[in-house]
Amino acid sequence: MRTPLELQIQTLPDNPGVYQYYDKDDKILYVGKAKNLRKRVSSYFNKLHESGRTNVMVRKIVSIKHIVVPTETDALLLENNLIKKLQPRYNILLKDDKTYPWICIKREPFSRIFTTRNMVKDGSEYFGPYTSFKTVHTLLDLIKELYQLRTCNYDLSRENINSGKYKVCLEYHIGNCKGPCEGHQALEDYQNNIDAIREILKGNFKESLKDFRTLMKNLASEMKFEEAQRIKDKIEVLENYQSRSTIVNPRISNVDVFSITSDESMGYVNFLQISHGSIIRSHTLEMKKKLEETDEELLELAVVELRERFKLLSKEIIVPFELDLGESVKVTVPQLGDKKQLLELSLRNAKFYRMDQLKQLQIVDPDRHTNRIMAQMQKDLRLSVEPRHIECFDNSNIQGTNPVAACVVFKDGKPSKKDYRHFNIKTVEGPNDFASMEEVVYRRYKRLLDEEQPLPQLIIIDGGKGQLSSALKSLDDLNLRGKIAIIGIAKRLEELFYPGDSIPLYLDKKSETLKVIQQLRNEAHRFGITHHRDKRSKSALTTSVESIPGIGEKTMITLIKHFKSVKRLSQATEKEISDVIGVSKAKKITDFYNPTK
Structure with a gap:
């Protein structure tokens, strides 16, 4: 008889995600990330670890929770958030000053673009976070090569430019900047470049990649192979570039996400809590249907229950359809964008939870699993x-x-x-x-x-x-x-x-x-x-064998049973055939298939 913990491990999905270990008092022990949740979690339980601390932790594990995410990068970011939020006993202590880098488009005239670890709420745009500094530097290098942008921190207001307060620097003279500080570049022209850069940071850089490939080919044709290789490296990084993460997204803050999936007897509601742009909690609620309640009825009840249980105070919730929750809560039903992606992520987790429960039911109570499928087929097929x-x-x-x-x-x-x-x-x-x-x-x-x-x-x-x-x-x-x-x-x-x-x-x-x-x-x-x-093979073999002089029906049946096909018989050696039907008949067959010999 499998334990509940063994069932949880056996039914984990083969997807990227984050796993959380809990002890008998439902206190969190450890948060980890995985490319494949089932393989990674199983590895903790199928061997003795070199670290005594790890063995002690494994013995304390009573239950496992998991959150499925789209990519390994998202798993890394979510793991980082949850460790900071939950402070599990067996995780390395992460402090908030160690955050991942972002690329910032500063809200100012002639916007600067730079990398930062700190987000300032001044209306600036932030893209990321990035788990690879190589990606950040490649993006900034790409932008620098394609567009001439200022790097100074001057206040380039219209009044300051018109008053002649600033002078162009070396960047202007070497061609890296068009000199907006002296009015050599119009604000509209500069901001058009910023709009194009914003598309690159969102991942829409098809034209930029095309230009890079052309440059790489030109350098290679000019025998500048080292420079061409550097361009190729940048292309590879950009092709694998993930424009932004819905796991950590400063554009979405302090909202709750709810989704639902259901079958004929149960409803499964997943909830994601978003705080300061990051997912900090995921929970799935099971609801047993008493009558034929709709998904709308179940979700409305679940939202009230979960908000009360977890003391949620957010003023906005994201859901798949309209709900009536009073005027104190803004209900958003997204159709596009990051909020839609968060809703899809929540629904994915609800579906995985449902599949996990069905797998466990199939293992623990196969008769009940069969009864459920039979009842569903009767209903679906009328x-x-x-x-x-x-x-x-x-x-x-x-x-x-x-x-x-x-x-x-x-x-x-x-x-x-x-x-x-x-x-x-x-x-x-x-x-x-x-x-x-x-x-x-x-x-x-x-x-x-x-x-x-x-x-x-x-x-x-x-x-x-x-x-x-x-x-x-x-x-x-x-x-x-x-x-x-x-x-x-x-x-x-x-x-x-x-x-x-x-x-x-x-x-x-x-x-x-x-x-x-x-x-x-x-x-x-x-x-x-x-x-x-089989019938065609036997028919072909029968027809073929019958045409061999001196081979009767009884021999034919013996050959059919042994060689199965004409091809195998024709390729067999005289020795192999003689072992079945004797030397004299074997010679007749080999002579028939190999007349030249």
Whole structure:
């Protein structure tokens, strides 16, 4: 029997993120980052560590929480924030004076651009934070090479420039600045450059990369390979550059983010707390439905509960749809931008939490997991009973040869391979999928009726309306119409067709019902193709062997069983063949396939 901690580890996602270890008193022990959460966390528990302190910590761990983020960089930034906020006992102590660098566009006439660790609330724009100084320096070098900007800290107000207070410096004379301090450059022209630089810092530097590549090629053609290599290094850094992080974003401060995902019985609400531009808390709340409550009803209740539980005082919340929470709270439903990305990050964590719970349920209580899927399939497919026994049919008719069909059987949502059946088409001449489907469906259920075997609750036909109509004819002939539910699935768009309904049903691409149906269809296709391939091989081998003088039917069957295909037989040595059928017959076969020898 697995412990709750083992279940948590086993069901962690293979995504970048941050993990948090808690002890029996729910006190945080450690915060860490990971490229792959499941692998990193598992590594703590599957070996003895050299550090005694680490072994002591591992023994104290009772529960694990995690937050999934888009990239490793975001995981590093979030880890940094949480360590500062939570001060876990086993983490290195991080002080607030050690922050990551930002690139600042100063709010002033003829804006300066520089790197800083401190953000001043004066209306300036900050981009980052950056976890790599190489990225920061490459960006600033790129900007310096593309645009002529001032580096002085003069107050370039219109009055100061007109009064002739300042004189141009060396940067002007060497061509790095256009001299706005003496009025040699208009403010509008300078600010147009700032607008272009702002796009670069946001990650929109397609044109700049194009210019860099042209420069690199020109330098290489002039045999200036060292300079070309330096440009190439900058291109590589910029191509991997992450323009900004939603994990740490000074443009979004002191707001709470709520998202929801749900199934037929539970709702899962994730909450992210944003303070001073950084995520400082994530929590997912489970809500058991009593009636068929909507996501709007569940989320409204969850927001009130979580704000009260965590004493949240923010004046703005970000949610996926409009909620009525009174006039004291601003409700934002973002459509674009950083707030939309934060909402998507929250929803991603809610979905991962839901999947984790379902995985744990599947391990701990497989019967309950099966019951849930069966109930969901009954609801999604509009069936009168749960589809505990499902059969799926597929025709295999490649290039019109050796037509066969396959029937695969799922019981309680899982393959029942002992019940799989192959069919060789007997009554249909030539390639005719519709007639073949009619034949195999009739034969299958005629036999089940004759042998008084249990019938399925659902039949799935791999094909569109035509295949479904053919199968229905057989059910009519057997007086089974209406006694067994039957649907067809079209391959291209995963359309589900019902008898007598011209409008197909489309299921959510991520729904478990569709996944079970796709698994059935794929298994029927695999099973049918395997049989078809075997039949073609045996047919080809039989035809080939029959044409060899002195080889009779009995020898032919022996060769079929042993070599499986004509190719293998033709490539076999005389010794290999003689070991199966004797020396004299083996020589006849090798002479037939290798007449030149």
